[in-house]
Amino acid sequence: MDTLDLHNPVFAAYVVAASLMILKAIAMSWLTVVRMIQVKGGYRAPEDLRRTAINPDPRPEQLAPDERVERIRRIQLNDLENLPFFLVAGLLFVLTGPSPWLARTLLYGYVVSRLLHFAAYLGARNHETRAALWTVGSLILVFMTCWTLVAAMRGAGP
Amino acid sequence: MDTLDLHNPVFAAYVVAASLMILKAIAMSWLTVVRMIQVKGGYRAPEDLRRTAINPDPRPEQLAPDERVERIRRIQLNDLENLPFFLVAGLLFVLTGPSPWLARTLLYGYVVSRLLHFAAYLGARNHETRAALWTVGSLILVFMTCWTLVAAMRGAGP
Amino acid sequence: MDTLDLHNPVFAAYVVAASLMILKAIAMSWLTVVRMIQVKGGYRAPEDLRRTAINPDPRPEQLAPDERVERIRRIQLNDLENLPFFLVAGLLFVLTGPSPWLARTLLYGYVVSRLLHFAAYLGARNHETRAALWTVGSLILVFMTCWTLVAAMRGAGP
Numbered sequence: 001m002d003t004l005d006l007h008n009p010v011f012a013a014y015v016v017a018a019s020l021m022i023l024k025a026i027a028m029s030w031l032t033v034v035r036m037i038q039v040k041g042g043y044r045a046p047e048d049l050r051r052t053a054i055n056p057d058p059r060p061e062q063l064a065p066d067e068r069v070e071r072i073r074r075i076q077l078n079d080l081e082n083l084p085f086f087l088v089a090g091l092l093f094v095l096t097g098p099s100p101w102l103a104r105t106l107l108y109g110y111v112v113s114r115l116l117h118f119a120a121y122l123g124a125r126n127h128e129t130r131a132a133l134w135t136v137g138s139l140i141l142v143f144m145t146c147w148t149l150v151a152a153m154r155g156a157g158p
Numbered sequence: 159m160d161t162l163d164l165h166n167p168v169f170a171a172y173v174v175a176a177s178l179m180i181l182k183a184i185a186m187s188w189l190t191v192v193r194m195i196q197v198k199g200g201y202r203a204p205e206d207l208r209r210t211a212i213n214p215d216p217r218p219e220q221l222a223p224d225e226r227v228e229r230i231r232r233i234q235l236n237d238l239e240n241l242p243f244f245l246v247a248g249l250l251f252v253l254t255g256p257s258p259w260l261a262r263t264l265l266y267g268y269v270v271s272r273l274l275h276f277a278a279y280l281g282a283r284n285h286e287t288r289a290a291l292w293t294v295g296s297l298i299l300v301f302m303t304c305w306t307l308v309a310a311m312r313g314a315g316p
Numbered sequence: 317m318d319t320l321d322l323h324n325p326v327f328a329a330y331v332v333a334a335s336l337m338i339l340k341a342i343a344m345s346w347l348t349v350v351r352m353i354q355v356k357g358g359y360r361a362p363e364d365l366r367r368t369a370i371n372p373d374p375r376p377e378q379l380a381p382d383e384r385v386e387r388i389r390r391i392q393l394n395d396l397e398n399l400p401f402f403l404v405a406g407l408l409f410v411l412t413g414p415s416p417w418l419a420r421t422l423l424y425g426y427v428v429s430r431l432l433h434f435a436a437y438l439g440a441r442n443h444e445t446r447a448a449l450w451t452v453g454s455l456i457l458v459f460m461t462c463w464t465l466v467a468a469m470r471g472a473g474p
Contacts, residue, residue: 004253006310015250015310022243022303029239047282081345084242084400085338092331095320124363145338152322152331162411164468173408173468180401180461187397205440242400
């Protein structure tokens, strides 16, 4: 059976985890839009102060940072610092042929850690809670990548 | 025929779309460089104020944000929030074996939407235009990812 | 032999390069954390000013930018602008079946250019040094992507 076949349970687990993380990342953009509409501000481009159907009463303060919007932007930046690397590391990890048990634990564990990190950040929980959840995901990512590197160095040798 | 073979028209369409989007993303870095050279400013690192062959007459204002440079940085940040996820989502979508017609429509539609979004942002068109073009790309991404997730959940089941 | 098999030396070289770059990217997050602990500041979220075991004596200045932390954040942003695209471009390049010599030169050359770029940025070397190292990596990325695009357009044709 081909490794990158959805009948391979390890690859299918990766695709489920990756799809959930991609949807999560896209959702941050949409959540930013929702909050900008709610607070009628937090914009960034000068042209967004033009009088249009969507912004009938523009004010200069609309370009100032708004904490409700900035919070989502910080969460999104944290995603950008982590998720693209998880998406590639997870795929390469799957190609080393790990056991389904190990793969599911790491891949779904990562997804859960990121969703809880999101909840903690959105709800402004203490830094310790947010940091602990981020650390779990980051260590899973480091473990998968080191595992993959060791497997590849065996194959890449002269 | 192997799925990840360039003789597979669906995979080849993905590689064309992905390559164009990667080149587009890299171009934003180069465009930032071009504009920093044009305005002789918009720098970010304190050491960029040293007197060198490239910056013979340094001034503190060179570290202040310059709108001509900041506009490209905003466009690039928008790319970072979208393109890495498209690149992975598109690859996984291709691995679910969609029809060439559907794959080409979504993949090339995404590319066109992003190029038009770039043109609208660069030219400071109204927020509505930019937002509409971004939305087209984002919905294509959501559709591809949900399609892939459903296909994977069938394979990942117990 | 399957292309995406670690016994394929070209793919193994990609996986080694990709794993090193992923670990490098993750290391930037950890380095940011280390420096925030060292300077007891450079935080970004308002809730990080709460009195906790980790921050027993909170002060408003802890939310102000700190250059020692900001330097790592700039390096990390530069990674986000480059590495995700290298990770995907490298994989697609490998799937075009380049010679092991060419693949190793480009992939390992990219890794070396990025590690030197990191050293130059961390050590606040002159802009020219940093820019030259960034340019090497960016041109490798452009070359790999154009190579891949040409190969794919042959396969994607009608």
